[in-house]
Amino acid sequence: MNALTAQHTAAPPLRPLLVLTSAVVLAHVLLLQAAPAHWGMEAERALKLRPLITRSIEIKPPSPTAALPAPPPPVQRAAPAVAPRLQQNTASALAKKEPAAIESIASPVPEPTATTTPPTPAPEPRPPVAEAAPATPVAAAGALTIPGSMRLKYSMTGRSRNMDYHASAQLDWLQDGEAYQAGMVVSAFGLGERSMASRGQITGDGLAPTRFLDKSRSERAAHFQPDKGKITFSANSPDVPWQPGAQDRVSVFVQLASLLAGDPAKYPVGSSVSLFTAGPTGADTWTFVVEAEEKLSLPAGEFSAVKLTRKPQRDYDQAVEVWLAPSLAWLPARIRITQHNGDFVDQQLRVAEKPL
Template sequence: MRPTAGVPVRPLAVLALVVIALHALALWMAPGAAPPTLRAAPWQWRTIEPQRPSAPATGDTAQPQPQAATPPAALRQQPAPAVSQRAAPSEPARSAADAVRPSQSASTTPQGSEPSATAEAATPLAGPIALPAPALWRYAVTAHYRGRLVTGEAQLAWRHDGHAYEAVLQVSAPPLPLRIQRSTGTIGPEGLEPLRFSERLRGERAAHFDRERGRIVFSGNDPDVALQPGAQDRLGVLLQLAARVAADPARFAPGTTVVLQVATAREAADWRFRVAGLEPLALPAGPVTALKLVRAPRHEWDPWIEAWLVPGGDYGPARLRLTAPNGDWLDLQKSGTDKG
């Protein structure tokens, strides 16, 4: 038998490799087969807490300087800018200023109004007194109210026995509501020492002078305040000033400022009366020359108060004028006096 002719070896080897490769590819693409896993490096998250810098020294006004561009790794190591820490010290300063001038800014203070309460402390108006004799003072009332001129009448009943006193002011000028103010208290070496002040407009509110605790307490929800020496209420203060002026007129030269604590039915504050000097008045009761005192507003909602006291043995109020911030005004001018 003749042997079969030989087959070339290289083509057979190449064919074998191709067959093996095709089988391997078929196995990899089979449904149950899993593809090779590519493992990616996981993300690394880090939260870097910024270092809280210490509070800057007082007076430090240096501004943060712009930073040059730095690689991300360097930025993660920088502490947070200290802007909020620099701003923090200014907050207490604003709060202190607000405590001195609650709800009041310089722009809202009328020209010529009273200085801040911190500029001058309230002081008692010490000295001799000469209280007016008990009387009923009657007044003619004119008012500018909501664009119209109205008229009416008022009376101030003043009673005392040298130990206790009562003052009642009634103002009637329709369509304005009836206003009644009442001040009661005792009389001491320095004059009037009020115990209660009330005001009735559409309802009644009152201030109580608790001298044992040294407080002025209000009937509403208004906070009480410390009672200062020589404190008065808004009605009795006119009679207290009249008693001081009658006892020693020389102390009330033009330009003099009288400072004392005055309570309304809602609050108590330092009132400053400036002595404007003597002025001639043509009153319904007749012409007189009276000493004028002016109380400028402390807040934008306060009225201007002008009071005229007649020199002589009867320093009762001869005229009283109140001007509201909106321009409305109320003017009381003496029309007569009933003694006793």
């Protein structure tokens, strides 16, 4: 009983709650009735103050696509200039491979001064061979006939350091029965010029040189002094004893011609001719062996010639081959010189004419 009585006594009274609830509801009703009029006026005023703005958008049909301009042509960029360097390298390579010398009758010419390989000259028409000037018989222990004055021009081909080259040569032979002059000039495009000259007397033993000159970049000379019994050299080389019949590197070929012209039967195949021969720095005995007669087809025409060969006697000697033609008063129609390393020069008659 006491518990139930206590629980009933603690419950709040219902009447005051109902009164409070009714008051709250009534206040909300009054507020809602007054709000529409006020809010409607404010809304209407806002609509009247804010004009309605409209915008029309015209949608145009798509225009036809314009033709795109052609793309510009690609720019051609110039390659870096390399020609000068290539030319320089080519020139250096060619300079290394150019022939070290043109071998003339028996010795080399100066080093080349240009880097271009000379073009092969066009073949020239064969000119008629001029009639040789009258020969000069010489009374001697052995018969000799000195060839008359003549000019011989040669076409030359050669090889040096595995490079082929072309050149030209001219032999001028002049004599008046008492004295003589002989000169050989060798020239090549881009390789310079070399000359060798001999002068002396005509004696009972044939040619007797007094001076031999070898000229390229410098001059070197050999002086024959039979009265003093020696041959001296301007190149400060040691003197050598003079020997009867001594020749130089130009006169030796004319002396051979004089010997065979004087008595061809004296020099059959297999016989030999020995001549003490001086160059610009020394002297040595050149021994030529007579070989068979050959038919030559040269730029100047067809020739019959007797071949003579000088065999090398030492490791560094030159091999010399010379063809003496009776129709040229036994002067050389062809000369070929081969070095110990295989380099060679081959000069073949192109023109034979009377000297100017």
